[in-house]
Amino acid sequence: DAGITQSPRHKVTETGTPVTLRCHQTENHRYMYWYRQDPGHGLRLIHYSYGVKDTDKGEVSDGYSVSRSKTEDFLLTLESATSSQTSVYFCAISDERGEAFFGQGTRLTVV
Amino acid sequence: AQTVTQSQPEMSVQEAETVTLSCTYDTSESDYYLFWYKQPPSRQMILVIRQEAYKQQNATENRFSVNFQKAAKSFSLKISDSQLGDAAMYFCAYRIGNEKLTFGTGTRLTIIP
Numbered sequence: 001d002a003g004i005t006q007s008p009r010h011k012v013t014e015t016g017t018p019v020t021l022r023c024h025q026t027e028n029h030r031y032m033y034w035y036r037q038d039p040g041h042g043l044r045l046i047h048y049s050y051g052v053k054d055t056d057k058g059e060v061s062d063g064y065s066v067s068r069s070k071t072e073d074f075l076l077t078l079e080s081a082t083s084s085q086t087s088v089y090f091c092a093i094s095d096e097r098g099e100a101f102f103g104q105g106t107r108l109t110v111v
Numbered sequence: 112a113q114t115v116t117q118s119q120p121e122m123s124v125q126e127a128e129t130v131t132l133s134c135t136y137d138t139s140e141s142d143y144y145l146f147w148y149k150q151p152p153s154r155q156m157i158l159v160i161r162q163e164a165y166k167q168q169n170a171t172e173n174r175f176s177v178n179f180q181k182a183a184k185s186f187s188l189k190i191s192d193s194q195l196g197d198a199a200m201y202f203c204a205y206r207i208g209n210e211k212l213t214f215g216t217g218t219r220l221t222i223i224p
Contacts, residue, residue, distance in 0.1 A: 033211065033212070035214075040216060041216060042117075042202055042214040042215055042216040042217050043202065043212075043214040044214075045211050045212075045213075048211055058211060088154065090156065092156075092212070094212075098144045098161075098206055098208065099144075099146075099158060099161060100146075100158075100204075100206075100212050101158075102155070102156035104154065104155060105154045105155075105156075
């Protein structure tokens with residue numbers, strides 16, 4: 001199994017508070033991704049990274065920011081959480097063959 | 112924009128029977144990858160099978176096989192001898208090189224004992 005871990009696994013937070021989710025990999029893969037999963041929408045890309053300090057927006061990036069200061073860590077920040085950001089968040093990494101490996105997911109509830 | 116369409120929100124199959132899940136995609140690229148992922152109730156995303164677009168031969172992994180029709184932009188998943196452990200959400204996904212994976216909305220598969 002690919003070495004990828006997400007933290008926390010579950011979080012409940014209040015509207016308006018900042019939240020940071022962490023993705024950590026031990027595979028030294030160049031590419032890292034943050035997705036959110038909602039019923040009826042599949043997985044939608046929030047942000048992705050193609051190297052240290054190299055990031056780009058996905059299709060649902062509004063309200064989210066990311067940072068990647070080293071190869072192994074990719075952080076997703078909700079600057080001011082809203083109820084619409086209640087979701088399950090997945091981090092993924094990929095190798096040069098294009099295959100993606102996923103973390104276990106983080107269930108975030110914004111109340 | 113790249114899109115992936117799974118037109119069957121839910122499917123069911125009798126245990127030991129065969130079921131086919133449909134997936135179509137839209138792209139102007141000629142070189143890309145296609146994947147099927149399985150998501151059981153544990154929520155873990157598990158790669159089931161992958162197909163490189165330049166390969167004409169359909170990929171096979173044990174009881175799982177695909178029917179890849181490049182001209183029709185179709186990528187269906189066939190599960191043979193269905194087992195209770197196959198019950199899950201199945202997602203079709205598409206990717207160019209190392210760019211983002213684009214997912215379909217998923218098909219929930221139920222196995223009837």
